[in-house]
Amino acid sequence: MRFLDEATIRIQSGSGGPGRVSFRRAKFVPKGGPDGGDGGKGGDIIFVTDSGLSTLLDFRYTREYKAKNGEPGGTQLKSGASACDLRIRVPVGTLLRDQKTGEVIVDLAESAQEFVALKGGRGGKGNHFFKRSTVQAPQKAQPGEPSQLKEITLELKLLADVGLIGLPNAGKSTLISRISNSKPKIADYPFTTLVPQLGVVKVEEGKSFVVADIPGLISGAHQGAGLGLQFLKHVERTKLFLHLIDVFEKDPLRRFSEINEELRLYSPKLLKKKQIVVLTKTDLLKGSRKITSLLQKFNTLGYPALAISAVQGKGLRELVMQTYREFCS
Ligand SMILES: Nc1nc2c(ncn2[C@@H]2O[C@H](COP(=O)(O)OP(=O)(O)OP(=O)(O)O)[C@@H](O)[C@H]2O)c(=O)[nH]1
Ligand SMILES: [Mg+2]
Numbered sequence: 001m002r003f004l005d006e007a008t009i010r011i012q013s014g015s016g017g018p019g020r021v022s023f024r025r026a027k028f029v030p031k032g033g034p035d036g037g038d039g040g041k042g043g044d045i046i047f048v049t050d051s052g053l054s055t056l057l058d059f060r061y062t063r064e065y066k067a068k069n070g071e072p073g074g075t076q077l078k079s080g081a082s083a084c085d086l087r088i089r090v091p092v093g094t095l096l097r098d099q100k101t102g103e104v105i106v107d108l109a110e111s112a113q114e115f116v117a118l119k120g121g122r123g124g125k126g127n128h129f130f131k132r133s134t135v136q137a138p139q140k141a142q143p144g145e146p147s148q149l150k151e152i153t154l155e156l157k158l159l160a161d162v163g164l165i166g167l168p169n170a171g172k173s174t175l176i177s178r179i180s181n182s183k184p185k186i187a188d189y190p191f192t193t194l195v196p197q198l199g200v201v202k203v204e205e206g207k208s209f210v211v212a213d214i215p216g217l218i219s220g221a222h223q224g225a226g227l228g229l230q231f232l233k234h235v236e237r238t239k240l241f242l243h244l245i246d247v248f249e250k251d252p253l254r255r256f257s258e259i260n261e262e263l264r265l266y267s268p269k270l271l272k273k274k275q276i277v278v279l280t281k282t283d284l285l286k287g288s289r290k291i292t293s294l295l296q297k298f299n300t301l302g303y304p305a306l307a308i309s310a311v312q313g314k315g316l317r318e319l320v321m322q323t324y325r326e327f328c329s
Contacts, residue, residue: 014042016144
């Protein structure tokens with residue numbers, strides 16, 4: 001079971017800009033004093049929590065984060081520009097660990113929380129700083145402070161946003177294996193899935209959600225039939241359910257209401273959750289009349305409904321988009 005999302009990244013603050021060696025030049029001032037400016041400060045690396053994010057998926061694609069260096073000092077006592085800080089957005093609940101020592105650096109548990117993980121280097125002093133009564137024309141300036149570098153492991157306890165429910169063999173694990181990074185066992189007998197599985201679904205850059213695949217439910221589950229309802233606790237806190245139904249079921253509408261009755265018996269609150277009906281295995285069906293009519297029937301009952309073939313990949317993009325929309329609304 002993967003309830004922990006993890007990613008290791010390399011962060012580097014910006015180094016300070018070097019100070020400058022320079023002397024004032026002006027008409028009628030043959031020996032101007034030192035006027036080399038200070039270097040600018042390098043950018044900090046700052047982590048910021050964003051309640052709009054729910055996974056660490058993006059960190060698997062971008063692993064290096066470097067803030068810019070400060071600019072060198074200028075002439076005429078002009079300081080170099082300081083670099084902007086680099087803000088890295090992470091989901092609320094992200095834990096930062098030092099990758100080498102395993103030590104917890106910070107637990108970013110609050111919304112809009114900021115944490116400076118690495119300070120940018122200070123800019124070096126320009127040669128004006130080194131002027132003394134005895135040294136009128138200093139030839140030296142300070143280099144900028146070097147940048148800092150660290151390998152960090154990000155950890156996030158995942159909470160499922162979307163739960164997959166349905167009869168055994170409905171195709172729940174096949175679906176999660178096609179739309180997420182989870183690779184569950186799939187087989188053509190009931191109760192293949194024995195423990196819940198989580199998967200992260202990427203919608204597009206910066207947008208993802210977490211799906212939970214749970215063991216199939218059957219009529220009488222509230223009395224312990226099949227694997228019972230013990231796993232429903234894993235989807236109790238999800239925002240919505242995808243209710244999968246094999247299009248070959250003899251009476252899909254009846255099966256649908258039987259499962260919903262089990263949900264109600266477990267907890268009436270579960271029935272209040274949004275459900276999207278997903279007709280599965282449509283590749284095995286010749287013609288689309290049955291599908292169209294079933295979709296209409298579910299719509300009439302007030303449920304959004306879609307048809308998919310996980311094996312052929314049909315309807316999966318639409319399903320992911322619609323799920324994300326429902327989940328965000
Ligand atoms: N042709 C076809 N077969 C599918 C499709 N989706 C799932 N299957 C098959 O249906 C069977 C059951 O699939 P699973 O994904 O294991 O079903 P499940 O709902 O997770 O089942 P449980 O874990 O037992 O509750 C497997 O043999 C799959 O290969 C599909 O889109 N088309
Ligand atoms: Mg399964």
